[in-house]
Amino acid sequence: MDRRQVILGLGATAAIVASPGILRAQAPVTLNGAVQFNDDHAFTKALVRFEERVKALYGKPVNFNLHKNSSLGLEKQYFEYMAQGRAVDYAIVSPAHMSTFARAAPFIDAPFVFRDVDHMGKVVKANVLKPIEDEVEKRAGVRLIGHAGGGTRNIFANKPFKNMAEMRGLKIRVQGAPIWSRTFAAAGMSPTVIAYNEVYNAIQNGVIQAGENEAAGVEAMKFYEVAPNLVLTQHAVSIRPICFSMKTLAALPKDLQDAVVAAGAEAGEYGRQVESGEDSAKLETLEKAGRLKRIAFEERDAMKKATDPIMAAYAKEIGAETIFSSVSGV
Numbered sequence: 001m002d003r004r005q006v007i008l009g010l011g012a013t014a015a016i017v018a019s020p021g022i023l024r025a026q027a028p029v030t031l032n033g034a035v036q037f038n039d040d041h042a043f044t045k046a047l048v049r050f051e052e053r054v055k056a057l058y059g060k061p062v063n064f065n066l067h068k069n070s071s072l073g074l075e076k077q078y079f080e081y082m083a084q085g086r087a088v089d090y091a092i093v094s095p096a097h098m099s100t101f102a103r104a105a106p107f108i109d110a111p112f113v114f115r116d117v118d119h120m121g122k123v124v125k126a127n128v129l130k131p132i133e134d135e136v137e138k139r140a141g142v143r144l145i146g147h148a149g150g151g152t153r154n155i156f157a158n159k160p161f162k163n164m165a166e167m168r169g170l171k172i173r174v175q176g177a178p179i180w181s182r183t184f185a186a187a188g189m190s191p192t193v194i195a196y197n198e199v200y201n202a203i204q205n206g207v208i209q210a211g212e213n214e215a216a217g218v219e220a221m222k223f224y225e226v227a228p229n230l231v232l233t234q235h236a237v238s239i240r241p242i243c244f245s246m247k248t249l250a251a252l253p254k255d256l257q258d259a260v261v262a263a264g265a266e267a268g269e270y271g272r273q274v275e276s277g278e279d280s281a282k283l284e285t286l287e288k289a290g291r292l293k294r295i296a297f298e299e300r301d302a303m304k305k306a307t308d309p310i311m312a313a314y315a316k317e318i319g320a321e322t323i324f325s326s327v328s329g330v
Contacts, residue, residue: 145264151214
């Protein structure tokens with residue numbers, strides 16, 4: 001190699017060192033996701049579908065690393081990480097964990113907001129939730145790119161009951177958003193906020209008597225082992241946004257940004273179909289195996305009536321009256 005070749009080689013090396021973006025541009029983007037559950041859970045399936053659709057829509061190499069089984073903590077931590085732009089780029093998160101940034105966010109997941117799964121799907125497609133999505137994005141730096149969920153929530157308890165009189169005073173774990181404590185108290189129960197991963201032990205140790213969840217959660221967390229009575233209150237339909245860090249999104253190429261947003265909407269709809277479709281089958285399987293007993297609840301309408309004034313007052317308190325009215329009108 002002559003002196004001129006050496007100089008040219010050194011010059012090219014120096015240019016690369018001075019512009020590391022040249023190297024980064026050649027490497028595929030890697031996106032890190034997080035979910036609390038294993039491969040069988042509807043949330044995990046929705047996030048896998050999200051990955052598949054991004055790759056198909058983008059048409060270029062992109063890597064996904066989905067951390068399962070709470071290996072990166074719980075949903076509350078996922079949301080904080082995404083807001084900070086570190087560790088987690090995408091995840092499914094309960095609206096209850098967004099209340100610090102958007103007071104109205106937990107409202108869409110409150111008891112008796114949706115009449116049933118079909119109603120929730122219509123609300124999502126009608127874009128009624130956009131004001132909440134915009135507020136979360138503006139204040140938290142997290143975009144809600146899709147809406148999974150679709151599971152009907154019931155109460156699992158260590159004692160059977162079938163009406164509001166028998167339910168009175170029930171020590172039950174609820175989500176952290178204030179509306180859950182208020183509505184369950186209005187229905188005569190004694191609600192308390194406990195971390196999701198502590199519910200099993202809390203029931204086992206007599207700290208609480210019950211919790212509430214959709215079938216997928218009851219199965220995944222094995223709540224039936226300590227609370228085998230599943231009372232079919234059908235008090236809520238869960239909605240679980242697929243979230244994406246805005247700091248990450250802003251750093252992606254425009255065509256990959258478009259793929260992420262489009263794939264989020266598709267994965268959310270897929271997630272609703274999966275979870276709502278699996279609900280009855282999961283409960284039937286658990287009951288046939290003798291792991292839980294389904295109990296008909298006789299006073300769902302009375303329970304809703306007891307909570308209606310609380311819901312209306314809360315909507316007014318957090319400035320969500322228009323959203324509440326719009327959801328009811330769909």
